[in-house]
Amino acid sequence: MIKFLFKRLLLTVPTFVALMFITFLMIRLVPGDPIEVRRGERGISPERLEILRHEMGLDQPIWKQFGDYVWGIFHGDLGTSVISKTPVLHEFLTLFPATIELSFFAMLIAAGLGIPAGVFAASKRGSVYDQSLMGIALTGYSMPIFWWGLILVLFMSNTLHLTPVSGRTDLIKYFYPAVTGFATIDSLISGQKGAFADVLRHLILPSIVLGTVPMAVIARMTRSAMLEVLEEDYVRTARAKGLSAWRVIGVHALRNALIPVITSIGLQVGTLLAGAVLTENIFSWPGVGHWLTESIARRDYPALQGGILLIASIVIMVNVLVDLTYAAINPRIRYGK
């Protein structure tokens, strides 16, 4: 097992190196540089442009810039944003909790609704319930989420006033320092009455929007996994022995059916982060998705390099974890390919 872990981790090293190189190179291939973007219609004289480029180190040869960048990474320095002049790591860490929080609640909704729906649909296979649940799941799976988000805001917030429009907290009523960056935890630490409920209210709509596609995927997957398990001999035996349907489905079948579902949740981290870009855009959510798209627009090289590197590392690490879980469950993988 240790050997497998070591091998798996070793394999990620070239991926990381390539990742560093590619993000570095691609961002510099984007036309326009951060100084000119910042200047807008006012423009800049070539002499001053040279001075500022020199100051930012943009006039150095590419290989030197790359060298400095890699050198920095090995010293835990991801560089400093050219726009805000704050360290990229610091900026990432202030924004990332918002994204994690949103993704976590989206996943909670997705799994909390998707798994029961899948189990129920499988147990009533072919019935009206099954068909309508799977119809809903298919709709969710096919949903353009940016459109879905806008429609929900339009109805839930603007027309019915059920949920707040955007943001993470009610800024007038509550103010607490961002100790952890997770608004749910910070609101609890602050001890202010109603603050936690307020945070949840703000989370509802964005979580539903971001959770819609994973929810559909989970529901569909749970259903087919359940159907497969229900066909297995031990379930049939249990049924034949006269165990109640609920006991058969709830205890025996579900436990086995959930294994592929849970691993698929792990693999959805990348999808969630991509969805977060659009969701954060719609709900003015102060997360990394929004930050990355803005950094591209502003040609904030260090922010973009660092941000993509960090996010990709997380995705890679989660994938390694999923592989390890698999290997732990299924020894064949370890010794096979």
Place this chain on the structure above:
Amino acid sequence: MVSETISLPKPRGAFASFWNSFSENRGAVIGFYVVLAIVFIAVFAPILAPYNPLEQFKGATRLPPFWIHGADSKYWLGTDAVGRDMTSRLMYGARISLFIGLSVMLVSMVLGVILGLASAFYGGIVDVIIIRVMDLIMAIPSLVLEILIIAVTGPSLLNTVIAITIVYLPRYVRLLRASAIAELSKDYVTAAKVSGVGKLRLMLVTVLPNCTAPLIVQAALGISDAILEASGLGFLGLGAQPPTPEWGAMLADTRDLMQSHPWVMALPGLCILITVMAINLMGDGLRDALDPRLRKS
């Protein structure tokens, strides 16, 4: 035709059995007909559309569709912010979405098949490089990678297709590689190898046809995913450029009218949803029909 049917009864039989099990699935059949209708609209848009999708009718801007008060019967789905007929734009939009979906699917499938087979057959360093590159692509959130690629190449329809193709490549490569590796261990391949069949022939003639079922399913779902992805990019203003009537871009262009004229935004979104859903329904049917393991259960 008749003689062909007689002389080649077997393929027809395979197709008939496929069609039998496909048509068992009511949803799949509905999906199939909806897709057919959309393809029909896309192909015959110049004949079906009441107006030129680019023509601006002065004084007829932001008209609502027929069921809302204030509509003009000349434009039954209303007009957009500069007075272009929505019906016509949505019809032409079907062309663009299908074009994106199909071209992404075709290119990424062909490349995916080549890379996946190469990876499975040659193994060693070729395999490692291909798989590492695919891992790399998958490690960056798809939308961020696409935005980056388009930022480098400049926003256009073609570059949208390129960006999405790159992002979707790993799915096909991994699928093909896995299926091919599974096939390679089977007896018929060993037999073919022993009888001296060339590597290329082994790859394309012996192994590939046995990987087609999952490939077709993946391709069908790939079309709908590509359409969704492209509309997301269009929404961020990075897809098709004006005045192209791409659904996602139409949505983005009218985002400022969301509160005052919500229908302008509702219609393109609905078109995306219906198209994607129909293709997915069809894809589900295909999977059930082509994958015998699932068919039985």
Place this chain on the structure above:
Amino acid sequence: MKTLKLFGAVLLLGTILGSTAEAKSLVYCSEGSPENFTPAKNTTGTSLDAARPVYNQLVQFTPGTTQVEPGLAEKYEVSADGLTITFHLRKGVKFHSGVNGFTPTREFNADDVLFSFNRQWKDDHPFHKVSGGAFDYFNDMGMPDLLASIEAPDPMTVVMKLKTPNAPILANLSMDFATIQSAEYADFLMKKGTPEQFDQIPVGTGAFSFVDYQKDAVIRFKANPDYWGGKQKIDDLIYAITPDATARYAKMKAGECQIMNVPNPADLEAMGKDDTINLMSQAGLNIGYMAMNAQKPPFDKVEVRKAIAMAIDRDAILKEVYQGAGQKAKNPIPPTMWSYNNDVKDIPYDPAKAAEMLKAAGITSLDTDLWWMPVQRPYNPNAKRMGEMVQADLEKVGIHAKLVSYEWGEYRKRAQAGEHQMAFLGWTGDNGDPDNFLAVLLGCNKEGKPNGNNIPKWCNTKFQEDISKAAASADPAERTKLYMDAQVIVADEVPWLNIAHSTVFEPVSKKVTGYKVSPLGSHVFVGVDVAE
């Protein structure tokens, strides 16, 4: 929520903050995060707005106008030759106490003024290089060429010597880049080893002191009890950062903010009808135009440029793109600016005549490009939509325009290099002087080469003579005459099509009193109150 609550964690911030239901809060829905909190380093309205509550300048604009009034300088004198300006500083002005662990030991004096200007001016100043040496406005306004010296003969007097007389200097010094920051705070941070915090956590003399900033979420200020202009009626000033205009309006409707920036033109109608919203407006100091590259045939011909201008239905553009939030432009300078020539005849919309004129010029069919900016600007709320409309108009007279766009910085650079044939762009004025429009946007150098900001790449000797003479003159009457004359030349030559001067609209809750919309597009919250 009746009791005043204190939180332990707040001590980490080095400040003690209170939150009670009774505290009066004003929430402003802003459009983005600031780059930092030092105005001298910033150029975007978003960043300047974010720092403004904290700071003052020596002289300042009276809210809602471009008039200059005393600020941190109680009074000032300009010498007869216009070369020396003496500022007498206000006494008893205190810097904010308790922000970022800093407690000032002295009141505001000349050291702070010298520090603030020298930081931008002198390369060897210890804070010049801190968080990058880009002091854009200081350079843009020509300060390095203009300043001879800045000295403090005594702690309460600052003497500024100029190399040449410059009439708009006081207006320029009212701009945000001339903000006065604390020299003592700078020393404090330097000793602490964290000089870069100087631009992140601001300490000033303004009506509000900085409390907290969470990127992309919120900026908080609280009223400065010791403000030299008197303590403000609102206790907490909150910037709710909301990049999407639709979301800002929705928040406004839900009472989540009281003032919002940059509304969607499409929503103005509904806002006007809303009982709870006071839709304030102010003619903007700007111009949106479509340049025709005079160095590229056939746009080198006046008749062609005129014909194209005639083919474009600007009334439709004003209706669909500005949606009423603007007025049709006939001159390059806005009508609120002095020397505006109202006698200039506007170009009529006449596609038939345009086609005729084009035919006379030998053009029946022409392939060209039309550039649209990828961003929303105050003078052009939707260049893409405008492009689509102009494209359709031009098609009718046989001109096939291809819509082209680049990323914003690239767009500006390529347009400056003259790669375009037709391009949209515009300008927002910095100080109310016509020179800031005519010379910057249509001027050429001595060799007859167009300036960088001259996007039509158009040079005219007579026009150039007029504006050069006007810039050198100190006589307002003479200047007015020359600028009026220059506008006639522009109207005859049509280097660009004047499209519109946009109106700045700001929806403000009816509960808010004392708020004034600035023609310069800035947001000032001094003197504002909120009714319960």
